[in-house]
Amino acid sequence: MALDIQRFIQRFIEEALDHLGRMAEGIAALERDRANTERINELFRSAHTMKGSSRMLKLTPITATAHSLEELLSALREGQQSAGPEIIGLLYQGMDALSDLVGLLADGSAPEALPAANPALCQALEAAASGQDNPCASSTPLPADVSTATLSPTAEPSPTATPAAEEPGEMRLNDSVRVRLERLDEVIRLMGEVLSGHTHMHHLAGWARRFAGNTQAPDQSELAAFSRELREGVLTQEALMVELHDRALQMRMLPLNIVFDPLSRLARDMARSLGKQVDCRVRGSEIELDRQMIDHLSDPLVHLLRNALDHGIEPPEVRLAAGKPARGQLTLEAWQDGGWVMIEVSDDGAGIALAALREKALHKQLLSREQLDALSERETQELIFRPGFSTSALITDFSGRGVGMDVVKRSVVDTLSGDLQLTSRPGQGTCFTLRLPLSLAMMRVLLFQAGGLTLGVTAQYVVELVELPASRFIATAGGWALTLYNEFIPVIALAELLGLPSTAVATSDAPSEARDPGRLLLVVHQGHEKLALIIDALVEEGDRVIKPLPKHLRSLPLISGMVTHQRNDLVSLLHVPALLERMRQTSMPSTQKAPSTRAHRVLVVDDSLNTREIEKDVLEAWGYHVTLAENGEDGLQKALAESFDAILTDVEMPRMDGFALTARLREEHAYRHCPIIIITSREKETDRRRGLDVGADAYIVKGSFDQNILVDTLKALLG
Structure with missing residues (x-):
């Protein structure tokens, strides 16, 4: 009977990922300690296991790559080679190639659809194993015929392409997680105890119904016994539920x-x-x-x-x-x-x-x-x-x-x-x-009252809760402050900051010796920045399940989530970084200059009509006012005749190239600090350096041109 390899592919992927993880740790350790024979043995065993498992499943490219990697590790194990920088580099490249192939399998590629093993890499690995000269053992990585693996972020810099073209990717994790058997057994055990406790609670409910149906006053000893049983049952059930929740969270770790x-x-x-x-x-x-x-x-x-x-x-x-x-x-x-x-x-x-x-x-x-x-x-x-x-x-x-x-x-x-x-x-x-x-699912939360509402903050933002007399406050140009443990901390009533009706004495009321009530202060922080918030009263503190905001409320910057309180009342959790930002804006001097709403004027210089029109359409769609010039000399004349906030220029142009135009504009006082962006097909590092030398602020290669890159660059330069 033929072997149905599809049944075993997923198991192979899981085992291969484990081996690749150990290989990454092993090569890194070998890089630090080149004489670590145990690490070499572990690497050899991982490569050998992957070779054997893949051969059984007819995963030929993985088998071939693992075999070549095994040959080099065998030479290291037998002392025929030493783990120098070139060898370490080859080991990393061999591991990366295996990661790519396993990643393709994990993404759903059929075994027969896997690309062939990289012949240059296999040849380099086996040549290094036999001590032959290795033309590929330089710092330049070998060409790869496989795509990015599931193990790595989805975008990595290509060794031959401009590094700029890549954006940081997201980790592509599988929808499933592997759970150790003992953790699963522990959850099942706790579920049994919870169900047993639930049966006991039903017994107590029946006991209570008998009390309700009895027309005579209940016996005091029986009532005391019921009260004791109920209290112990609730405490036991609460402890079991907390432990069950903790164990369930551990399964997601x-x-x-x-x-x-x-x-x-x-x-x-x-x-x-x-x-x-x-x-x-x-x-x-x-x-x-x-x-x-x-x-x-x-x-x-x-x-x-x-x-x-x-x-x-x-x-x-x-x-x-x-x-x-x-x-x-x-x-x-x-x-x-x-x-x-x-x-x-x-x-x-x-x-x-x-x-x-x-x-x-x-x-x-x-x-x-x-x-x-x-x-x-x-x-x-x-x-x-x-x-x-x-x-x-x-x-x-x-x-x-x-x-x-x-x-x-x-x-x-x-x-x-x-x-x-x-x-x-x-x-x-x-x-x-x-x-x-450790987790966002359940966190320590402090609940309090301010402005007639019950609100909360998560514990990582709380420094302390303290009550101080108003005479401790210091009047400043931006409001009130206090010194606490030799730190200068701004003070404001939370209700005032949120625009709520305040039931406490506001900070705008100057403290006096005759009337100096104590203020309850919630001191919060984010990084090194602290703020003392005047609140009305503390409600309680405890571990809470954090509920995300519904979609229609996620645009509220001051609210990070919600928790339930008492009879399923929803309490908003304040986002402390947003509170600190609002405090900064509140105390900002009114003389600060308002941002200009004038549309920025941009000069686009390029000898290609198509390129000029593309850049013009992109920029005008984002609200820029665009003027076009067809070569460097035309661009210089227009720049001197009018005033522009930014200039985009090509390099290869008749009469005057972009480097000369940039250098000439930097001689003019009006353009000494004006953003100048070079957009060109030249991608050599020497050209980039020359662009910097003549005074360009940015250098974008047309081959990797993206309108978002251009717009983001302009935004960054114009502020």
């Missing part, structure tokens, strides 16, 4: 290696595309998070990796000149801290240049010189989280549009209900620390 392993692969590919040498180290990938958290964690981590590789870690020659090793160090580390998971993304790169941050903020008119001088070092560093902010001297398709770090903070704070901290030292590196709850 997944290890962080689901995110970390693909990211380490992505980091290597990004580094190669940028011409940098980077070791990516992963620690704590066994820490578990709720599946819902992992689903949303990929994007912010990809952005942080891009930031570290593009802005942080320097090119090898720069690092050597600074006395550093040529290879940079990038670390992904996780650990558990009570009911929280901490994730650090750190590098040993150049760090954040505070002077460059201040100049960029001043140039984009985000803050005045006086406001910048008043910022602390930490506040200056956190300018990078502002939308549209970037320190890149040149905007490319890869980075520099300022649409990354604000996304990170928004995802971590708003979507994941976490916190994000930044530390950086010039010349020594940068570290981003994410503090995340």
Whole structure:
């Protein structure tokens, strides 16, 4: 009877993913300790198992790739080869090829539809195993004939394409999760106990009905016994329900290696595309998070990796000149801290240049010189989280549009209900620390009353609840404040901030010695920023199931979710970061300049009529006023005759090319700081550098042109 391999494909995929995860950890460990024979043995066993399993199922491309990888690992195990950088690179490429093929299977591809094994890769692996010269063992990755794997983010930089063309993708996780048998057994056991307790509650209900039907006064001893039984039954049932909920949540917990392993692969590919040498180290990938958290964690981590590789870690020659090793160090580390998971993304790169941050903020008119001088070092560093902010001297398709770090903070704070901290030292590196709850399904919640309503906040935003006399408040230009533990904290009545009728003494009432009632203050924070909210009364604190807002309410920025209270009353949870933002807007000086509503004027210079018209249609659809010029000389004349807010130019044009036009415009006072964007088919790095040298603010390659790229770039430059 013929073997029905379809029955075994899913099991093979699950086992292969486990082996690939162990291989990723093993190669990373081997990279740090090249003489680790046990790691080599583990890698060999994984490759050998995948080869045998795939051969039984007639998965020929996987068999061939695993066989070639096994040959190289055999040579390492027998001491015929040493794990130098070239060999490590080949091991990574072999593992990546297997990941791609397994990913295609997981996406539903039929076994016979798998592409053939990459012959160049197999040849390179076997040549390295036999000690022959390997023409493919350079830092340039081998060509691949397979698509991106399910294991990796859906968008990775191609080694041959412009790195800018890729956007950070989402992790594509399967709809199912694997649950350890002991966890499932524990849930089934608890369900049995809950059902048993439910039977006991029915018995108590019958007892109560007998009391109700008895016309005579119940015996006091019997009533006391009933009361005791009811109390104990409720407490037992409550404990069982809490434990059952906890066990059920654990069934959704997944290890962080689901995110970390693909990211380490992505980091290597990004580094190669940028011409940098980077070791990516992963620690704590066994820490578990709720599946819902992992689903949303990929994007912010990809952005942080891009930031570290593009802005942080320097090119090898720069690092050597600074006395550093040529290879940079990038670390992904996780650990558990009570009911929280901490994730650090750190590098040993150049760090954040505070002077460059201040100049960029001043140039984009985000803050005045006086406001910048008043910022602390930490506040200056956190300018990078502002939308549209970037320190890149040149905007490319890869980075520099300022649409990354604000996304990170928004995802971590708003979507994941976490916190994000930044530390950086010039010349020594940068570290981003994410503090995340284990799960978003149930969280600690503080309920209170303000303005006649019952409201709540989740515990991660609460510093403390304290009652202080009004005489402790200090009058400031923006309102009231107090000093608490040597910190200066703004104070405002929550009802006043939300526009609700206040039943407490408002902060606008100046405190006096004769009338100095105590105020109940809820001190909240987000990062290093704190705010003291005057509330009416504390209701209660406890673990609550967080209910998402219905679709028609999700646009409310101040509300993050809802919980039930008492008899299924719905209580709104306040979003503390939005409260802090509203407080900042409330205290903002009224003399601040209002944003201009005038349509920006853009000059488009290109010798191709079709290109000019495409760019004109795109920009006018977004509200820009566009003027066209057919070559560099025509563009220069129009720029000198009129005033423009931004200029888009091609490079290859008659009479005057785009480089010369850009350089000439920078000589004019009116265009010294005007955004100039080069849009060209030239994609060589030397051309990009030349664009930067003549003063361009952005460089977009026509081959990867996307109207969103152009519009986002203009928005970032015009502010």
